[in-house]
Amino acid sequence: MSNTQHHPLNDYIEYPVEEMSSRSLQNYLDIKRRHSIRSFSDRPVPKEIIENCIRAAGTAPSGANHQPWHFVAINNSQVKSKIRQSAEELEQSFYQGRAGQEWLDALKPLGTNANKPYLEKAPWLIAVFLQKKGGVSNDGAQTNYYVHESVGIATGFLLQALHNAGLGTLTHTPKPMSFLSKICGRDNDTDRPYMLIVTGYPEVDATVPEHAINKKSLDDIATFIE
Numbered sequence: 001m002s003n004t005q006h007h008p009l010n011d012y013i014e015y016p017v018e019e020m021s022s023r024s025l026q027n028y029l030d031i032k033r034r035h036s037i038r039s040f041s042d043r044p045v046p047k048e049i050i051e052n053c054i055r056a057a058g059t060a061p062s063g064a065n066h067q068p069w070h071f072v073a074i075n076n077s078q079v080k081s082k083i084r085q086s087a088e089e090l091e092q093s094f095y096q097g098r099a100g101q102e103w104l105d106a107l108k109p110l111g112t113n114a115n116k117p118y119l120e121k122a123p124w125l126i127a128v129f130l131q132k133k134g135g136v137s138n139d140g141a142q143t144n145y146y147v148h149e150s151v152g153i154a155t156g157f158l159l160q161a162l163h164n165a166g167l168g169t170l171t172h173t174p175k176p177m178s179f180l181s182k183i184c185g186r187d188n189d190t191d192r193p194y195m196l197i198v199t200g201y202p203e204v205d206a207t208v209p210e211h212a213i214n215k216k217s218l219d220d221i222a223t224f225i226e
């Protein structure tokens, strides 16, 4: 039987409009400082921080609240090395032509290449998996809904949480990513690799490509119908 009980919304906080205004601006200024970086320090980051960030990701809304995600957080050197090795092999063929010229041209301003030392150096890699089936109890049978949307939102929450905690982040999507299932001990039939998040302290000489700082203006990204 399904549980149809409802609870009062007792953890909602209403702020005065002026405070909403300053909070919305402050949040924009804070998240605007998040940049994808590719140079990480090997300084350790306590597991508890990663746990809290994954807890935050797990509060994301999802289709029928099925929470169709699984996060594998890795700080084991051998496992990170395996991931680096597999990812670099794939990236080599990507950059040597599999990507096609248009894609390679689009990546040029970022200066990326097949070399991924940060996959070993950063203290934590978080592999995000998407589950097409499983339901709330993750019994494997029930269909999950809007899985890409749900996992995308949860991954956004995770990036925001890591940034808010004071960590640098990189979203990494080696293609194809199926090697991650095996390395992370997930069943590829149920758990599809969605994204790999690299996190840790930025290296002191970390840089951000000019191209990546240029964000579209509000006029470009939004239309208001009043």
Ligand code: IYR
Pocket: 091, 094, 107, 110, 112, 113, 114, 172, 173, 174, 175
């Ligand atoms: N996965 C490759 C290529 C890459 C693709 C996109 I789209 C990017 O925004 C950045 C990189 C790599 O990590 O190098």
